[in-house]
Amino acid sequence: MEAMDDLVVVEAERRTLLALAYRLLGTVADAEDAVQETYVRWVRLTDAERAGIVNPGAWLTRVAGRICLDALGSARARRESYVGQWLPEPVPQDSLFVTPFPDPLDSVSLAESVGMALLVLLESLTPPERVAFVLHDVFGVPFAEIAETVGRSTDAVRQLASQGRRRVRERRARLATREQHDAVARAFLEAAATGRLDRLITVLDPDVVLISDAGGRKSAALRPVVGADRVARFLQGIARLHPDAEVVLVPTADGLAALATLDGSPDAVFSFVVEGERITEVLAVRNPDKLTQWS
Numbered sequence: 001m002e003a004m005d006d007l008v009v010v011e012a013e014r015r016t017l018l019a020l021a022y023r024l025l026g027t028v029a030d031a032e033d034a035v036q037e038t039y040v041r042w043v044r045l046t047d048a049e050r051a052g053i054v055n056p057g058a059w060l061t062r063v064a065g066r067i068c069l070d071a072l073g074s075a076r077a078r079r080e081s082y083v084g085q086w087l088p089e090p091v092p093q094d095s096l097f098v099t100p101f102p103d104p105l106d107s108v109s110l111a112e113s114v115g116m117a118l119l120v121l122l123e124s125l126t127p128p129e130r131v132a133f134v135l136h137d138v139f140g141v142p143f144a145e146i147a148e149t150v151g152r153s154t155d156a157v158r159q160l161a162s163q164g165r166r167r168v169r170e171r172r173a174r175l176a177t178r179e180q181h182d183a184v185a186r187a188f189l190e191a192a193a194t195g196r197l198d199r200l201i202t203v204l205d206p207d208v209v210l211i212s213d214a215g216g217r218k219s220a221a222l223r224p225v226v227g228a229d230r231v232a233r234f235l236q237g238i239a240r241l242h243p244d245a246e247v248v249l250v251p252t253a254d255g256l257a258a259l260a261t262l263d264g265s266p267d268a269v270f271s272f273v274v275e276g277e278r279i280t281e282v283l284a285v286r287n288p289d290k291l292t293q294w295s
Contacts, residue, residue: 211283
């Protein structure tokens, strides 16, 4: 009976752990691996050790955070050999990785914290900064517990989270509102449908950057494409190569994104970073391993 109770306790935390690991690691597969390893460590505890854990949820969160911290270090080394640009994995708004939980301590909501714009920013933080910020500001974990996770003092962890928070606030201050974002996304799709280069350029910032991630599995730009004219021509080139593709707008944590399907299967997700009334970044994910949530 006790073993069954333990299983129920652990399974009850699964959604939280997956949401945490995804925000720390950026892909569904890596998040699932981290949560599985967390479960393995729980099972390996003796009955006496488990009985001594007052708050199993806090223990699981702390262990998952440590596993993700270690994984972030090795992930950076792996990405040096990644073919082309690496982007986080986009997920639908109704995915369990986005499902809201109680409001965090700071102003960053759980839904916003899983948007592509923020996930890309989190990639620029050091692993300890990312773990400290996500655990504290997004999931409300006390600094003392985070200190145990990252192996730093409480004051050091507070500073790490502060550094991450400052970067996030600076980024979010420039972003359009959800309503503005969605209006621009609709304008983008309408302009693309006309096939006119000038119409497409009007919704793009002059210094817009397009980053595409296919992981060597499909064709993609190996380097960022910069400038409205170049990005517009690149997008038109994709449309000419795939005239039978169906493109629709779909809700994500960032707002509307464009999902392209070929023969009924997801081929790409185009996420947009919008500042003011124009798109400043197009994040195109074509790697099949990162499109599993869209089938």
